[in-house]
Amino acid sequence: MDVRVARAAWARCWGAGCRRGASRLPPPPPGAVDVAELLRGASAAEGGPPEAAARRLPGGCSVLLFPGQGSQTVGMGRGLLRYPRVRELYAAARRVLGYDLLELSLRGPQEALDRTAHCQPAVFVASLAAVEKLHHLQPAVIENCVAAAGFSVGEFAALVFAGAMEFSEGLYAVKIRAEAMQEASEAIPSGMLSVLGQPQTKFTFACLEAREHCKTLGIENPVCEVSNYLFPGCRVISGHLEALQFLQKNSSKYHFRRTKMLPVSGGFHTRLMEPALEPLAQVLKAIDVKKPLVAVHSNVDGNRYMHPKHIRKLLIQQVVSPVKWEQTMHAMYERGKGTEFPRTFEVGPGRQLGTILKNCNLQAWRSYSHVEVLGADEDLEEDP
Numbered sequence: 001m002d003v004r005v006a007r008a009a010w011a012r013c014w015g016a017g018c019r020r021g022a023s024r025l026p027p028p029p030p031g032a033v034d035v036a037e038l039l040r041g042a043s044a045a046e047g048g049p050p051e052a053a054a055r056r057l058p059g060g061c062s063v064l065l066f067p068g069q070g071s072q073t074v075g076m077g078r079g080l081l082r083y084p085r086v087r088e089l090y091a092a093a094r095r096v097l098g099y100d101l102l103e104l105s106l107r108g109p110q111e112a113l114d115r116t117a118h119c120q121p122a123v124f125v126a127s128l129a130a131v132e133k134l135h136h137l138q139p140a141v142i143e144n145c146v147a148a149a150g151f152s153v154g155e156f157a158a159l160v161f162a163g164a165m166e167f168s169e170g171l172y173a174v175k176i177r178a179e180a181m182q183e184a185s186e187a188i189p190s191g192m193l194s195v196l197g198q199p200q201t202k203f204t205f206a207c208l209e210a211r212e213h214c215k216t217l218g219i220e221n222p223v224c225e226v227s228n229y230l231f232p233g234c235r236v237i238s239g240h241l242e243a244l245q246f247l248q249k250n251s252s253k254y255h256f257r258r259t260k261m262l263p264v265s266g267g268f269h270t271r272l273m274e275p276a277l278e279p280l281a282q283v284l285k286a287i288d289v290k291k292p293l294v295a296v297h298s299n300v301d302g303n304r305y306m307h308p309k310h311i312r313k314l315l316i317q318q319v320v321s322p323v324k325w326e327q328t329m330h331a332m333y334e335r336g337k338g339t340e341f342p343r344t345f346e347v348g349p350g351r352q353l354g355t356i357l358k359n360c361n362l363q364a365w366r367s368y369s370h371v372e373v374l375g376a377d378e379d380l381e382e383d384p
Contacts, residue, residue, distance in 0.1 A: 061342040062141045063332060065357070066127045066150030066157040068323075070262055071350035072119040074108035079375045080129045083136045089167070093125045096171045101125060116185060116265050120153040120178035124171060127157040127348030130371040134347060141345060147295040149328050151353060152268070153177070155299055155318065162292035164311060169287040173315075176283045180276035181319070185266020187275065190223070192262040193244040197233045198255045206254040210243035217242055227269035229326040231359035238267035273319045280319060284312045302327035329360040344368045 080086045090102040104113055105122050113119055127150075135142045150158035153174060160170040197203065207224045214222030224239035224247075237247065248259050266272065289308040296305050298314045300321050305311050333341060341364045346353045351370050358365040 061144050061146045063342045063344045064131070064145055064148040064158070064161060065344060065346045065353045066148065066154035066161070067123060067346065067348040067350050067353055068151035068154040069116065069119050069123060069268075070264055071348060071352055072105075072113050072123050072126075073349055073374070074110050074113055075106060076122070076126045076349040076373045077102060077105045077129065079372045080126070080133050083129075083133045086129045086132050089125060089129050089132065092168055093121065093171060096168055097121055097175055114263055114265075116182040117175075117178045120181075121171060121174050123348060124153060124157050124174045126373050127154060128160060128167065130347040130373050131161055133373075134345060134371050141343065145294055146342060147297065147332055148292075149297040149332060150299075151325060152299065152318070152323055154348065155296075155315065157348070158296050159292060159305075159311065162294050162296045164290050164292040164296065164305070164308070165287060173280070173283050173287060177276065177280045177319070180279040181266065181268065181273055184273050184275040185264075185268075188267075188272055189241045190239060190267030190270075190272050191241055191244055192227060192236050192238045192264050192266075192268060193247060194230075194236050194258075194260045194262055195234070195247070195256050196258040197235065198257055199233070201233065201255045203235050203237070203254075206247055206256075207237060207239070207243075209250075210239070210246045213246045214240055214243050223267055223270050223272050225270055226322055227267070228323045231326050231329075231356050234356075234359070236262065238270045239272070240267070269318070269320065269322050271320050276319050277316055281312075281316050284315060297328045297332055299323040299325065299328065302331040325356060326360055329357060329364075333361045333364040341367050346370045349373050 077086075077090070087102075093101045101118075101122055104118060105126060113122060131142070148158040148162055150156065156165070156170050156174050156177075159165050160167055165173070195201075195203070203226050207226065210224040211222045214224070219240060219242060222240050222243055224237060224243035226235045227238035228236035230236065237244065244261070247254065247256070248261075251259050289311050291307055292305055292311075297303065298305055299318050300314045302324050305314070335341070341361075344354075344357065344364060344367055346368070348371075354365065354368050354370055357368060
């Protein structure tokens with residue numbers, strides 16, 4: 001999709017409210033929680049009275065983690081609808097996307113929800129709706145948030161949460177990204193294989209032999225490489241389906257303890273996604289990106305985003321680069337001996353990021369909670 005097509009879709013989506021070729025989307029729906037404003041207030045408190053600073057000692061701070069594609073499930077959003085303004089977020093999403101995302105999220109079918117073009121926006125919106133729920137139940141968690149990170153598409157939700165993008169603009173970028181990645185994945189049969197290894201597992205060597213196998217099948221320039229670093233000994237490998245099938249068949253040779261194909265349609269975070277780069281680059285040029293109000297860590301290197309140009313560059317690079325989530329967890333939770341860990345909240349469908357955190361940093365995980373999006377929460381309570 002070139003930029004003219006993207007802009008035309010944008011104009012159709014917003015009708016008379018969007019001039020031809022305009023580069024600005026309307027703001028989030030009226031009354032939606034202004035997370036950026038909350039965070040500005042929290043930042044100002046750092047220079048305020050001593051009691052405000054005391055609240056932001058490590059044990060009183062919070063970190064938010066936003067899940068990515070693969071966490072989607074039919075019914076997500078059901079546990080959010082009774083909270084203020086969640087339906088408004090979904091109404092705004094319908095205007096941006098041109099279809100009823102809430103209906104698809106609640107009732108499926110699962111095959112439709114699993115499509116890359118649908119599940120990325122669905123996870124993005126469900127995660128930010130979960131922030132609204134968290135804000136309603138425990139407003140201090142939002143006010144005292146010091147860092148955020150998102151897995152793959154979750155990074156867009158983290159940036160919206162941190163005030164770097166408006167909700168509607170961030171969702172539009174996710175829409176273009178998801179459609180472009182769907183198109184790229186349909187061009188070549190590819191996928192992602194989750195691999196739990198052992199100390200002697202050599203992932204790089206296994207990928208090399210899988211590529212050599214593909215060459216014997218007549219596949220030119222085969223792709224097979226680590227695309228996600230999850231926790232010690234656990235990786236996701238992406239590439240041509242023939243390569244992944246070869247790895248599964250020969251798992252004992254490479255000392256794989258367990259392998260599992262992921263419910264995604266393509267070899268994401270590899271050069272197989274190169275066709276998606278230009279559409280995403282064009283839409284990121286068109287939207288207003290600001291410096292995040294709290295630290296947001298990039299999937300590409302685990303480090304904090306520094307400025308808008310940095311955000312645009314790495315969000316594009318992320319599409320064809322491995323997600324260094326293990327490295328991100330180490331960077332976010334690094335602290336001196338005896339220092340308390342912040343409270344961690346996974347906002348969005350699934351608890352995969354909590355499981356990964358447990359395997360990366362058990363002490364940090366002890367302060368972990370999940371904001372349920374399917375039904376009632378067991379681990380969150382309203383503040384008195």
